[in-house]
Amino acid sequence: MIGTDKMGHTYPGATVPFGSIQLSPDTDTIPYAVDGKYNPEVYKYCAGYQYDDTTIVGFSHTHFSGTGHSDLGDFLLMPTTGSLKLNPGTESNPEMGYRSRFSHKTEKAEPAYYKVDLDDYNIKAELTATTRVGMHRYTFPKTKESHLILDLMSGIYNYDEKNVWTFVRVENDTLVTGYRQTNGWARTRTVYFAMSFSQPITQYGHAKYDKTPYKGFWRKFDESKNFPEMAGEKVRAYFDFETKEDKPLLIKFSISPVSTQGALKNMQAEIPHWDFDRIKKEGQEKWNTELSKVQIVASEDTKVNFYTSMYHAFLGPTEYMDVDQQYRGLDMNVHSANGFTNYTSFSLWDTYRALHPLFNILQPDRNRDMIRSMMAHYYQSVHHMLPIWSHYANENWCMIGYHSVSVIADAIVKEILTGKEAHEALAACVQTAQTKYYDGLGNYMDLGYVPEDLNGSSVSKTLEYSYDDWAISQAAKKLGNMEIYNMFKQRAENYKNVYDSTSGFMRPRLSNGEFKEKFDPLDTHGQGFIEGNAWNYSLYVPHHPKKLIELMGGEERFVSRLDSLFSMELPDKYFEKTEDISREGIIGNYVHGNEPSHHVLYLYNWTHQAFKSHDKIRKVLTEMYKSTPDGLGGNDDFGQMSAWYIFSSLGFYPVAPGSTTYAIGSPSIEVAQIQLANEKTFVIETKNQSAQNVFVSHIEHDGIPLKKPFITHEDILKGGTLTFYMSDKPNPNYMNFN
Incomplete structure (x- = not known):
């Protein structure tokens, strides 16, 4: 946790030495500009996390460590329960969105491992990683109203022009692929992903915040729910599950600079199984070797x-x-x-x-x-x-x-x-x-x-x-x-x-x-x-x-x-x-x-x-x-x-x-x-x-x-x-x- 407060700009999440994945909590999403002027508050969030914050917006997969400017924050995931909410809310009113309050008392950060309780949802969140794949373990309460939010709008340093285009494809009831193309500090940056679930989705959909109305397929389909392709500049998707207290939801999330096929290959090569504790142990062994x-x-x-x-x-x-x-x-x-x-x-x-x-x-x-x-x-x-x-x-x-x-x-x-x-x-x-x-x-x-x-x-x-x-x-x-x-x-x-x-x-x-x-x-x-x-x-x-x-x-x-x-x-x-x-x-x-x-x-x-x-x-x-x-x-x-x-x-x-x-x-x-x-x-x-x-x-x-x-x-x-x-x-x- 050293450096996560004030100007250190480090992140506390899970990563391996020199790893492509930096799976870490983001505690706020601050607009880069307010009324067309630079917002000085954004500077605090170069790593997405500030120790003094009281809420977590979600867990994104890419972060810089200790920089004085920023980008990244790709593919933010947030588990929730209850009524579905598809906006992040604010720190002062977290119940208005999908974010959650948390306490440092239940937070634990180790090399290649991060854990925290999301108090608003009674969910235990655990994260670990390999070089190219992040692994999530979410322990939900028993409910038929468990959701996983995939926020493709969220990013560190939320420039107005941040998202050029985002795309999500539901391949089957346990596999989702897609990409995110952004125009931020890096003028043109595309990151592809593959996301695999340990249990099937019961339903899914998205909210689209683009100003233009739906135009695809001559309005023959309701694209907002259970339609396997989602695309737009501003997309937030959700995936629903039936969960039990004794059976955590596991997620493997891999990234690629080349293609969704590359992301799938990375996942299959680095985590061909569902053993979260094994990945954590192997990651910590890598850190011990380096240290x-x-x-x-x-x-x-x-x-x-x-x-x-x-x-x-x-x-x-x-x-x-x-x-x-x-x-x-x-x-x-x-x-x-x-x-x-x-x-x-x-x-x-x-x-x-x-x-x-x-x-x-x-x-x-x-x-x-x-x-x-x-x-x-x-x-x-x-x-x-x-x-x-x-x-x-x-x-x-x-x-x-x-x-x-x-x-x-x-x-x-x-x-x-x-x-x-x-x-x-x-x-x-x-x-x-x-x-x-x-x-x-x-x-x-x-x-x-x-x-x-x-x-x-x-x-x-x-x-x-x-x-x-x-x-x-x-x-x-x-x-x-x-x-x-x-x-x-x-x-x-x-x-x-x-x-x-x-x-x-x-x-x-x-x-x-x-x-x-x-x-x-x-x-x-x-x-x-x-x-x-x-x-x-x-x-x-x-x-x-x-x-x-x-x-x-x-x-x-x-x-x-x-x-x-x-x-x-x-x-x-x-x-x-x-x-x-x-x-x-x-x-x-x-x-x-x-x-x-x-x-x-x-x-x-x-x-x-x-x-x-x-x-x-x-x-x-x-x-x-x-x-x-x-x-x-x-x-x-x-x-x-x-x-x-x-x-x-x-x-x-x-x-x-x-x-x-x-x-x-x-x-x-x-x-x-x-x-x-x-x-x-x-x-x-x-x-x-x-x-x-x-x-x-x-x-x-x-x-x-x-x-x-x-x-x-x-x-x-x-x-x-x-x-x-x-x-x-x-x-x-x-x-x-x-």
């Missing part, structure tokens, strides 16, 4: 937060293909994933920073397949670009940068991606980075920066492009392509072009070469930044920390700036302009709830005061992550927040993916054993660990003292032991060898 890749000894709070973070980190990206490896591509054609597992939902502005680097340690084979999925996207793209933020065969063009190249470069330098495949991926990175019409990139290539008068969020874009360019240069160097290396090595220094030595900040620059006059380094609006301000983003040069220190006036001034970032207080006026900016996730002006700051505390390692990061890292670990529903200090962002926690609690962090070097911090565990894909074990242990002993006095690697606060990917893959000696006081001479 056991890191075994820790730690305080109870640390263990709960650590394994919750691993759970969240392994929720996505999600598999996106049928059991026969067919999937729908970006070109809307059906493709076959020959030799790899195809994945979708790439929230790359978030996850390139720590999640994909974590996969390179714990899930290298999956990360390789994720890159292969990105390459398939590239070949299918009319723009010949790698994904920016993509899901379900759509490119959303959300957020900035071209961070697929970071994921690819990190895999190349760490030898996850090799040979011809690596060279082809590098070529895709170069092509993506030279797409002039993309988001100010042409100006960036011509001028060396993105001008604010021609393209908003210009400073953030310049900084992120320059980092991505550095990542390309590192991949090219690894592969021996010195022409590409030299080209992008030069582009990687473009961050210097938006640094204003007068103010000491990165600052928006105009196309005439001048800096924008009105400038407030604390403001997040209209200042050239996205999800951050000049204080945060001026430290976003993860690939050249030493050069950034020199640019900002030397080590003494730089350390003072880092100190101030963590200790300063922001006036209230900076929290009043948007619902996205709140005091949650912020310590001083360090914004942990938004990703551009995630590497910042580790920048002390490039100074002679590396020890200053220790207490601050531990403060973030304890204040931004708690074992409560509101325990995340910001959106989990598809696992990025969680990946930060995993790395930082282990004691090291990938400041610049594309490098094989990790910066060392202050671990919160007592012992951790990382089971590597090469069958070796990397052990991290701490001496004198406690909540007070947050400073590292010295470190040994296999008994040899470390002289610099860094370890390499090669160090980890060799196995061995990294030993931290902890203290309640900083050691001024700690790693004073920079």
